Amino acid sequence: MTRPDHGAEDPGTPVVLELRDVDKHFGPVHANRAVSLSLRQGSVHAVLGENGAGKSTLMNILFGVLTPDSGEIRVHGEPRTFATPKDAIAAGIGMVFQHFGLVPELSALDNISLGAERTSWGLVDRDAARAKIEDLCRELRVELPLEQRVSALTVSQQQRVEILKALYRGARILILDEPTALLAPQEREGLFDAVKRLQQTGVSVLFITHKLDEVELLADDVTVIRHGAVVARHRVGTVTQDELVADMVGAATVALSRTERVPLDVAMAVRELTAVKANSSSLQEIDLELRAGEITGVIGIDGHGHQLLCEVLAGVRSPAGGEVSLFGVPQRRWGRARAMAAGVAFVPEDRLTAGVAKHLSIAENLVANRLGDPLITRFRFIRRQASRRHARVLIEQFDVRCRDELQPVGSLSGGNVQKVVLARELSTDPRVVVVCEPTRGLDIAAIASVHGRLAAAADGGAAVVLQSSDLDEVLAVVNRIVVFRDGRIVADVPNRDDVDAKVLGALMLGAARPEAA
Structure with missing residues (x-):
């Protein structure tokens, strides 16, 4: 049951983005259920929920990666349809995904300007790109070795590259999807400082998280999603952590x-x-x-x-x-x-790169350490029905939120990827x-x-x-x-x-x- 809306919009602050009754199915899975939320100019709006609650699906719809089954997106009051990320970028929306999409062999500068290069007489004008990027760095007060290859950068530096990449393309609405999931605690403060400076320049931020302390430290408003539906809206400061926990999981x-x-x-x-x-x-x-x-x-x-x-x-x-x-x-x-x-079981720190084969199914990943088990393999071939039965048991035991055991692991949320790794290793x-x-x-x-x-x-x-x-x-x-x-x-x-x-x-x-x- 939805709580009373403590987060009623400030009538003096314009709404720059609004989602109205957005719905999305993946086969039998109802990922988003008539989700509505609004983002005020220059504010940070946290979208809070468990892994698999539908947060990332909603943001992918907003960025044009996915198409909603129904519902409406409004930017500055105007209805918009995003068939591709290019459409969202043109509307001033940028997104920093939890797992970055950078080209490791290219420099930070070239990654930021890639696909939006400035040209002069038909040639890429790197000096013009550098000047604009350096202006953005000064505005956000971040330091970045622009000529260094991305593969040599730390995770927090790569995240800055992604943020600058969005701003370079003119984003005034920025989506940060679980931005601290891969950061060490000491790196988190640098991100928070950058977000606060973005606010000061009028950029509006949708901050996807499941961490209650981040909501309190950074957000102005919070919308809580559970099982794909909005269950609560609050202005930060009017709600306790215990109430937010109850909103997220249905009980303390x-x-x-x-x-x-x-x-x-x-x-x-x-x-x-x-x-x-x-x-x-x-x-x-x-x-x-x-x-x-x-x-x-x-x-x-x-x-x-x-x-x-x-x-x-x-x-x-x-x-x-x-x-x-x-x-x-x-x-x-x-x-x-x-x-x-x-x-000896092992759960690596980088679960997506080192923990799973992301292009293979959940079932295939869950038997990767059982290829010598005669119940799973025969004559070096995987018994498909046996492996699927094995996967279904572990999916239920570890509460992996997915369509079915044949879903590619790479399409799961980060938290559910971790559950797959843990299920495989501990089983x-x-x-x-x-x-x-x-x-x-x-x-x-x-x-x-x-x-x-x-x-x-x-x-x-x-x-x-x-x-x-x-x-x-x-x-x-x-x-x-x-x-x-x-x-x-x-x-x-x-x-x-x-x-x-x-x-x-x-x-x-x-x-x-x-x-x-």
Whole structure:
């Protein structure tokens, strides 16, 4: 039931964009149900909802990627029809997708101007493009190495490229689809500063998210979507987080709680482990034991070795030296195939690139680690009906929001892609589970579900390794915390009540070790 509209429009502020009763089906799936919302000039309007609630579908309709079954789009009061993104761009609408669409081999400057190049005497005028882009950078107060290849840029820099690309084409209405899903916490502030400066220049922003703190920090208005329909509208400041949670999931979500566990035998150990990765700190003679029945958190500033450790544990990256052992047995020629055979599950940080084959179906992705299972394959061929039955069970268990098991994984929302990866890896009852940023981009209900799955794996006797940049998540879930700096372990502490984010932050930054640790 829709709450009263606390977000009634300010009559002194013009509405630049309006959606009226927008409806969209994908076969039997009703993705958007008569959705209406309006965006005021110079405001940030948050669209809040769970993964699979229909937020991205709605934005794709607004940007001309999808065509609505019914409903109306109005820009500055005029009805508009967008058959393609080109039509939306011509109407002054730009969109920054969660997964960027940049050309890695081209420079930042060429990516920004690509398809909208300025010409002089029939030749591309890069100087004119540079001058305009530099003006935009000064206006937003962002720094960007324009001649550097996009492949060499950080995720936050690539996001700036996408925002500048939209503004370069004249966007005055900007859609940001889950813009912080791939950003580290420290990179989020830079994005928020840029959005606030966009507001000051009169740009209106639709901010798609499922994070309540982002709504409070950035938005003026919020529309909540659940199961494809608008269930609430609010002016920010007139609603509590508990009310927004109830709007999103239909009931208040139970807070995270950590279970005290008695660790069992050593499941996995590394001795004098060294490893090297380009553009990252090397691992320098790491000694670490991971015990069955325990969740171990590994944390650090990006590039200080904790992510590299997870890749080595999972066999994705080979060690340069030292020893990896499983249940006391040293492992030779350690790699991903050997790790999988030994029962080591791995959920990578970059789920879309490294976690799935995005052009294959959900069913095909869910059996990718079972190709030696005679119930799934026969004579090296996949038993299609068996694989589809297997997929349907996991889709239901992990609440993957999709049309059916034959839908390509690449067409799912980021949160649902993560559910597919988790379902595949945890369905084999692994002995060791290595998960990197498992809840990044997930909504409140999905986060609780993931934490429950990891707890169940530990309770079942698996050694669980959780790498996360969210210190609140680490403190809420793990039993033990290992802190990395400069490729070395600088602390290995039990997760006690006197260990908090301040203590961990000091350890990560190399400050004097707090007494609590």
